[in-house]
Amino acid sequence: MLREVSGWLRRRTSSARDWPIRDLVAAKGSTTVSVVLPARDERETVGEIVGVIRRELAPLVDELVVIDSRSTDDTALVAARAGARVHAQDEILPRLKPLDGKGEALWKSLAVTSGDVVVFADADIRDFRASLILGVLGPLLADPTVVYAKGCYDRPLHGSPNGGGRVTELVARPLINLHWPLLAGFVQPLAGEYAGRRSALERVPFMTGYGVELGLLIDLLELAGLDAFAQVDLGSREHAPQSTEALGGMSAQIMLAAWSRLERQGKIRSFHEPSGRLCQFRRCQGGHDVLTRDVGIGERPPMLTITTT
DSSP states (O other): OOHHHHHHHHHHEEEGGGOOHHHHHHHHTTOOEEEEEEESSOHHHHHHHHHHHHHHSTTTOSEEEEEEOSOSSSHHHHHHHHTOEEEEGGGSSTTSOOOOSHHHHHHHHHHHOOOSEEEEOOSOEESOOTHHHHHHHHHHHHOTTOOEEEEEEEOOBTTBTTOOOHHIIIIIHHHHHHHOGGGTTOSOTTOSOEEEEHHHHTTSOEESSTTHHHHHHHHHHHHHOGGGEEEEEEEEOEEOOOOHHHHHHHHHHHHHHHHHHHHHTTSSOOSSOOOOEEEEEEEETTEEEEEEEEOOOOEEOOGGGSOOO
């Protein structure tokens, strides 16, 4: 690990326990805070998450927004009844051609929120705790030089305290260490819980698929530098595990996101566009079925370049 990164780890890593709500309320001042939950078919968890935020974080959170990403269940209704303001992803900036994926929901949330600090959290977390929000808010409310705070945590799976996070360990971490070693100190670079200053988030593009977290790390590093980042240990986090097949699609999108940034930064020369198709196999009675699906990702420009009215 680079010496610069080791120093950053010591200086800029904290624990959620370091940020009690009373201290953050005192530090908040006139800063406004928006919390955004991108959600697709998350009726089982989104209501509880909204309820915890409303009950326990009311002095800190000025607006709580759920972006419903084409749910086929009643996620939107559950979220609204729990007290969130709900927006349908495709109804935000309707003059733009709709794109797919988590990154699209996050980017569009910037058009319907107003907080000086924007907190993003996944809507599929089990046993949600308010500290997941408090932790990533802490560095931003306490230190004006921090632009972006990323959560990290254990990922329990099948009895192992860190059995989750397979895409991180097999895809994202090797890519980061190879090509962006200044980011090698992030324990969970793909974590869905993070917060940023609107002034920075609106100045960078958003990848539209599962590459959004990697893209934000790379682009904000270029914009603000490593010392503008903070990392907060949030303890443990559990959500419904994905199948290996689904993780393959996520991995492909993260690799496409990395490819786009390597090309943009002049680290590789591309003579052809990488394929956005992924072939996978399932055992069937006669051998194997071939499943081919689109894993291509798009990119939205910085929100500052978009007229929202």
